[in-house]
Amino acid sequence: MLTIGGGLLVTMLMFAVAIPSGSTSAAGRQAAVSPEEEVVRSGSPLVVVGTAGLRWEDVSSGRAPTLRSLTAEDAGTAGDSLPTGSASRCTTGGWLALSAGGLAEVTDTRSDDGAWLCPDVTVADGQVSGWDDLVGLQDGSTYQADLGLLGDTLDGAGACTTAIGPGAAIALARADGSVDRYLPLDDARDDGAGALAAALAECPVSVIDAGDVTAVGTQTGAPEDAGAQAGTQADAQADASDTDPAEEQESPTPEEEAAEAAAREATRNAAVLAVDEVVADVIDAVPASTTVLVVDVANVPGTRPALGVTAVRPGVVDPDGARFLTSASTRTDGVVRLLDVPSTVLSAVGAEVPSTIEDTPLTYGSPRPTDAATAADELTDLTALDHVRRGAYIWFVDVPLYAGLALAGLCLALGRWGPWGRSSERLRSRGRRLAEAAALVLTSLSAAAFLVSLTSWWRFDAPGWALAASTVGMTAAVAGLGALAPRRPVWAAPAIVTGLTFVVLTIDGVIGTPLNRASPLGSAPTFGARFYGFGNPTFSVYAVAAVVVAAALAQWLVARQRRRTAALVVAVIGVVAMLVDVGPTYGADLGGGLVLAPTFAVLVLAASGARLTFRRFFVVGTAGVLAVAAVGVLDWLRPPAERSHLGRFVAQVIDGEAWDTLLRKAGYALRSVLGGVPVWLTLVVLVLAALLLFAPRRFTPRWFTRTEDEWPLLRPAVLAIWVMAVAGSFVNDFGVRIAMIALIPAVPVLTMAALRAAATAGTAAQGSASASASADTTAPAESGRAEATPAESEEERDR
Structure with missing residues (x-):
């Protein structure tokens, strides 16, 4: 069965070479980004229509007929990733993000019931009300948003702008809150298309606030404020306990709940239709040469993020027909960011993009389905895929972490204090084998988390169950x-499982990370942050796998007195890991590359037999960091649209903007310490590992000594993983969670090696005891003693 499982896995890997994976369809796949394919040509008029809460299911269902008609034609389409975290507490946060070209704080005040109090923005005499308060809110924020940057840049380029509606005024306001030209939406539409056409013809750039549909069914509070919500609910329950039962209101009947839900749906449908009618009016009011960009700016506060609607009615007919939209920031067909819009607007007027705004304008990607419903469904599926993956995340992170630590603790406890005796050796052996199997399964789960993408689990009617079944099958194959x-x-x-993990992720990185894109541990565009390359969880798994397989191969060579070759093999694996993780077109992970350099410095020195000193560690590690910096500079030398995170960071260093980025990431890393029980357990394990590594004479347990005797490079390997985990926690905004995910494969690997070392020691001890007993039995005959009586023989057997 094990051989069959291994053969099945190899067959699937070969099969996957011919069949692309990693997305539900063309949408979600890696996209080639070309500056020549920008959706707006310099000098072309542009109208941006902003919505709030509009989703692609509104288009596929026909609730937004104008957008459905555009999708049926040659419009470029995509789902846009919207602000998350504190920037998403109010829909105003999306308009502020356009103004600053980056995320911005929108409120820090709650009502008595725990809901965020959103600013009520109005415009009077060309000035946005409450603007100074919004600017002051950014001073104490980690975002440090520069409100008014877009408006100031457009003004500096000599481009006039027209804002219609309060949200549009926020987006185009200058640093002092003033707006070039402003009209309320109702005034612009009072006289039909004529008044709107006149308003939009005045300037090359116009922005319209088409309306907000998020108010229907909005939940109070944001996801990160679950604790506050729980407190509010507890207070409500306490108040209810003091209420006279006679005064309690009866719970609504199912019929009443259904009627209420139908009323909410009808209200939302009406709001969606109203927004869609604004889009229709704009298209009717502008000439065909004007590019119309419809983009959603906000999620419904308090709900799971979703990709918003983004559609472009091109000002010039696209000869390639209907295509998905993409950008250099996402490199994914059908996925863009709201933060790509500011650079798109600036490109339309030929203005230079400020260094704090990423120069990643919207571009055309690959062809999309021409059928409106099919195209909309594919974009809707991207959100559904991310929601399933995020829902399964705990089963690939928290549960394996707890299971691995519990298994290690149980083995340690039973090995030391368990009720084992000579008569229970068979029970001990069975328990050890079961524990080994469990450790093997837990180690294999990390590889399975990426290999499940080969099964296209998201194509099934029940993707959650398909993901679970695929995970079980892939884990069994790898463990087999x-x-x-x-x-x-x-x-x-351990070498076979981690070696397979290393090879799979290396190939995945080289061919564009298709496995990572659909993995539960991969990046989720709906939730923002990283859109391509290796995300933080992927890096942690990849780094541990590289270290373990390198230590195993080096040990095999060292045992054959080939230390130089062993050091060379470790160095090669380290270089490959760094190139794949850091490469702009591969993993594109700057922080990971900086960490891998000192990590493999430890292992190279240990494999070569050289004594690990701080000076040698510093020299080798610095050489690796300089290599990563060189890759970043080479990436920076490429055109801005082709740069990855590395090149853009180098540009920030040159422009003097890198310090703000580093401070923001440091703040995220520090806050990760408050990540709950998994993070706190990780800190405990790191401290215990530090005692074992840096005070070996006092804190090295017998089981580790026994395992180290069988695998002498184990201690350097553990030290390398410790360096990776600690350094990664400091240099990455993921914080301690870098170390937490590293423990998921690392702990069961160490447990498995320790159990096998214990079994080897037990077998050796048993063989030694048998040899001793045999010698004791033959010695009396050789010395002339009488042969043992049957009673004595029986007593010896019992003993």
Whole structure:
């Protein structure tokens, strides 16, 4: 069965070479980004129509007939990733993000019931009300948003602008809150298309606030404020307990709940239609040469993020027909960011993009389905895919972490204080084998988390169950390969599983990360942050796998007196890992590359037999960091639209803007310490590992000494993982969670090696005891003693 499982896995890997994976369809796949394919040509008039809460299911269902008609034609379409975190507490946060070209704080005040109090923005005499308060709100924020940057840049380029509606005024306001030209939406539409056409013809750039549909069914509070919400609910329950039962209101009947839900749906449908009618009026009011960009700016506060509607009615007919939209920031067909809009607007007037605004204008990607419903459904599926993956995240992170630590603790406790005796050796052996199997499964889960993408689990009617079944199958296949390894050396099985993980992720990085894009541990565009390359969880798994397989291969070579070759092999694996993780077209992970350099410095020195000193560690680690910096500079030398995170960071360093980025990421990393029980357990493990590594004479347990005897490079490997985990926690905004996810494969690997070392030691001890007993039995005959009586023989057997 194990051989069949391994063969099945190999077959699937070969099959995957011919069939692309990683998305539900063309939408979601890696996109080639070309500056020549920008949706707006310099000098072309542009009208941006902003909505709030509009989703692609509104288009596919026909609730937004104008947008459905555009999708049926040659409009470029995509789902846009919207502000999250504190920037999403109010829909105003989306308009502020356009103004600053980056995320911005929108409120820090709550009502008595725990809901965020959103600013009520109005415009009077060309001035946005409450603007100074919004600007002051950014001073104490980690975002440090520069409100009015878009408006000032347009003004500096000599481009006049027209804002219609309060949200549009926020987006185009200058740093002092003033607006070039402003009209209320109702006034612009009072006289039909004529008044609107006249208003939109005055300036090359116009922005319209088409309306907000998020108010229907909005939940109070944001997801990160679950604690506050729980407190509010507890207070409500306490108040209810003091209420006279006679005064309590009866719970609504199912019929009443259904009627209320139908009323909410009808209200929202009416709001969607009203927004869609504004889009129709704009299209009717402007000439065909004007590019119309419809973009959603906000999620419904308090709900899970979703990709908003983005559609472009091109001012010039696209000869390639209907296509998805993309950008250099996402490199994903059908996925853009709201933060790509400011650079798109500036490109339309030929203005230079400020350094604090990412120069990633919207571009055309690959062809999309011409059928409106099909195209809209594909874009809707991107959000559904991310929601399933986020829902499964706990089963790939928290649960394996707890399971791995519990298994290690149980093995340690039973090994030390368990009720084992000579008569229970068989029970001990069975328990050890079960624990080994569990450790092997937990180690294999990390590889399975990416290999499940080969099964296209999201295509099934029940994607959650399909993901679960695929995970079980892939984990069994990987564990089956690991189980084929001999019991000695103890590193054989860990080497097979981590080696497979390393190879799979290396290939995935080189070919564009299709497995990572659909993995539960991969990046989720709906939730923002990273859109391509290796995300933080992927890096942690990849780094641990690289270290373990390098330590195993080096140990095999060292045992054959080939230390130079061993050091060379470790160096090669480290260089490959760094190139794949850092490469702009591969992993594009700057922080990970900086961490891998000192990580492999430890292992290279240990494999070569050199004594690990701070000076040697510093020299080797610095060389690796300089190599990563060189890759970043080479990436920076490419055109801005082709740069990855590395090149853009180098540009920030040159422009003097990098310090703000570093401070913001440091703030995220520090706040990760408050991440709850998993993070706190991780900190405890890191401290215990530090005691073992840096005070070995006092804190090295017997089980580790026994395992180290079988695998001498184990201690350097553990030190390398510790360096990676600690350094990664400091330099990455993911914080301690970098170390937390590293423990998921690392702890069961160490547990598996320790159990196999214990079994080897037990077998050796048993063999030694048998040899001793045999010598004791033959010695009396050789010395002339009488042969043991049957009673004595029985007593010896009992003993």
